[in-house]
Amino acid sequence: xxxxxxxxxxxxxxxxxxxxxxxxxxxxxxxxxxxxxxxxxxxxxxxxxxxxxxxxxxxxxxxxxxxxxxxxxxxxxxxxxxxxxxxxxxxxxxxxxxxxxxxxxxxxxxxxxxxxxxxxxxxxxxxxxxxxxxxxxxxxxxxxxxxxxxxxxxxxxxxxxxxxxxxxxxxxxxxxxxxxxxxxxxxxxxxxxxxxxxxxxxxxxxxxxxxxxxxxxxxxxxxxxxxxxxxxxxxxxxxxxxxxxxxxxxxxxxxxxxxxxxxxxxxxxxxxxxxxxxxxxxxxxxxxxxxxxxxxxxxxxxxxxxxxxxxxxxxxxxxxxxxxxxxxxxxx
Numbered sequence: 479x480x481x482x483x484x485x486x487x488x489x490x491x492x493x494x495x496x497x498x499x500x501x502x503x504x505x506x507x508x509x510x511x512x513x514x515x516x517x518x519x520x521x522x523x524x525x526x527x528x529x530x531x532x533x534x535x536x537x538x539x540x541x542x543x544x545x546x547x548x549x550x551x552x553x554x555x556x557x558x559x560x561x562x563x564x565x566x567x568x569x570x571x572x573x574x575x576x577x578x579x580x581x582x583x584x585x586x587x588x589x590x591x592x593x594x595x596x597x598x599x600x601x602x603x604x605x606x607x608x609x610x611x612x613x614x615x616x617x618x619x620x621x622x623x624x625x626x627x628x629x630x631x632x633x634x635x636x637x638x639x640x641x642x643x644x645x646x647x648x649x650x651x652x653x654x655x656x657x658x659x660x661x662x663x664x665x666x667x668x669x670x671x672x673x674x675x676x677x678x679x680x681x682x683x684x685x686x687x688x689x690x691x692x693x694x695x696x697x698x699x700x701x702x703x704x705x706x707x708x709x710x711x712x713x714x715x716x717x718x719x720x721x722x723x724x725x726x727x728x729x730x731x732x733x734x735x736x737x738x739x740x741x742x743x744x745x746x747x748x749x750x751x752x753x754x755x756x757x758x759x760x761x762x763x764x765x766x767x768x769x770x771x772x773x774x775x776x777x778x779x780x781x782x783x784x785x786x787x788x789x790x791x792x793x794x795x796x797x798x799x800x801x802x803x804x805x806x807x808x809x810x
Contacts, residue, residue: 483676489555490556505543512560515568519571520549523576526643529542530551532560537776544802545803548640549572565580566595570599578649581610607649609653610628611660613628615721616666616692630667633770662790662791662794664721668694670743670781671782690782731765734788735787738784739782740780740783
């Protein structure tokens, strides 16, 4: 249960204020907007990457604002899309001549409001493009992949986009590489318990003792089906059976791996699970590249985890390796 808050109605604004106070070496608040931007914004001579979505997912989204990553993040209320006005104000704060790329999870509220902001910015002569992350294989079949949600694969797509923009690529090129990373990323998750909104006494959903939810969302949605709880090795196989069955064509054998905690799963538990993930990947002839076991896209205090794979090639790997620095992720 979420316990630390003052007025739940002010939760978003207070968390932004606290985040900026803690990490002013990386970010500053966007004036008159619910968002943060890099300390030296607007970025000179480069494409600006703007990410965002609802609060409740830290380190997404504000934690990924920094050099080599996003230039700004706009934040809505917990599990709610930011308004079009907020997206517009954040965009104006960082937009420069090279243009702006929006990148966010594929949820209807975010799509509606980011699209309205994009149209308004384009009307003012700002070149804005959009890439919607849709890595969640549980949310739609392969022939409807454009309808899939964005979950923990957000991290990989943001990293590629930020690195491309940081090295000075054109907006066309940043958009192309971001779309390529998105097309080669797959995620699937399981939940052992629901999450509770600030000020509420009951979780958004509950999981029956001895069961787990398969194919969860990160906005407090339950999974697409329930199953019995099982040992870590069987959970690893379940995650990988699902992801490998949906592997991108000609993906190759190098995969970036993210085992993502959803908010209250202990790191020790995830290391036990990753042991079995690594063994299964090796048995499939896949090479895990710079694996990450961490909380990357959470859902408040939800118990569970998700596994994301990005099939790498010689074009994407240098972007994944590129240096960056932010409150939540740094690569030398």
